[in-house]
Amino acid sequence: MKVTGAVTRGLWRAGVSDEELARFLEEANADRKHLGETCARWITFDGDGGDAARFLLIRDALYPPDPLLAWFPELTEWHGLFSLPREFIGQVDKRMKRASYFQLQQPAAELVQMVRAVLRQDPDAIGILQAERLSPTDEGVFELLLNASLTGHRVIVFGLSDAARQALQAQASRFQQVVHVASLA
Structure with missing residues (x-):
C-alpha cells in the first residue's frame, strides 16, 4: 500500500x-x-x-470521506438501507469507486439468489438498479436486503416506488431500522 x-x-x-x-x-x-x-x-x-x-x-x-454523505447529512454509520432516484445511478457509481460496490440488475425473482451470491464476497455496498420492479409483495427480497444492511453492508435501492418503499420501511421498522431517503435539496 x-x-x-x-x-x-x-x-x-x-x-x-x-x-x-x-x-x-x-x-x-x-x-x-x-x-x-x-x-x-x-x-x-x-x-x-x-x-x-x-x-x-x-x-x-x-479513510476516504463517505461518498453518499452529501445526500444523507444525518448519516452516522456506513451500513443501512438507502433509497435514491434512478437518475442517481451514475453519480453513485462514480462516488463508490474506492469502495467494494456491486450493482445488481436482476428482476425480483432472481434478486434473492444474486444478493446472496454477492454477500458471500462481503462487499461494502450493494446497489439494486432495477428496484422499480419490486412490489410491496416482494417481502423475501426486502427481508434479505434488510438483513444485509443489518450485517454491516450498505444497500442502495434505485427507483423504488412509494408503495414498495413503504413496505420496505414497515419491514425495517420491525427491527428498529429506517430506509434513508435522499434529501436532494
Missing part, C-alpha cells in the same frame, strides 16, 4: 533501525483495518515526522 511505503520511508529517513522497521511492517500487515492508527502511532506529528496537512492526507487516503 502507498501509505505503508510512505510511512516506512519516513521512518527510515528519521533513522529508525531495521528491527523497528520490521516491527512496523509486521504490525501494519497484521491488522489492515486499523492501518491508520498503526501509522499514526509510529509517526509523530510534532514537526519532526510531518505536519497536520500530511496527517490529513494520510487519514483521507486510509
Whole structure:
C-alpha cells in the first residue's frame, strides 16, 4: 500500500533501525483495518515526522470521506438501507469507486439468489438498479436486503416506488431500522 511505503520511508529517513522497521511492517500487515492508527502511532506529528496537512492526507487516503454523505447529512454509520432516484445511478457509481460496490440488475425473482451470491464476497455496498420492479409483495427480497444492511453492508435501492418503499420501511421498522431517503435539496 502507498501509505505503508510512505510511512516506512519516513521512518527510515528519521533513522529508525531495521528491527523497528520490521516491527512496523509486521504490525501494519497484521491488522489492515486499523492501518491508520498503526501509522499514526509510529509517526509523530510534532514537526519532526510531518505536519497536520500530511496527517490529513494520510487519514483521507486510509479513510476516504463517505461518498453518499452529501445526500444523507444525518448519516452516522456506513451500513443501512438507502433509497435514491434512478437518475442517481451514475453519480453513485462514480462516488463508490474506492469502495467494494456491486450493482445488481436482476428482476425480483432472481434478486434473492444474486444478493446472496454477492454477500458471500462481503462487499461494502450493494446497489439494486432495477428496484422499480419490486412490489410491496416482494417481502423475501426486502427481508434479505434488510438483513444485509443489518450485517454491516450498505444497500442502495434505485427507483423504488412509494408503495414498495413503504413496505420496505414497515419491514425495517420491525427491527428498529429506517430506509434513508435522499434529501436532494
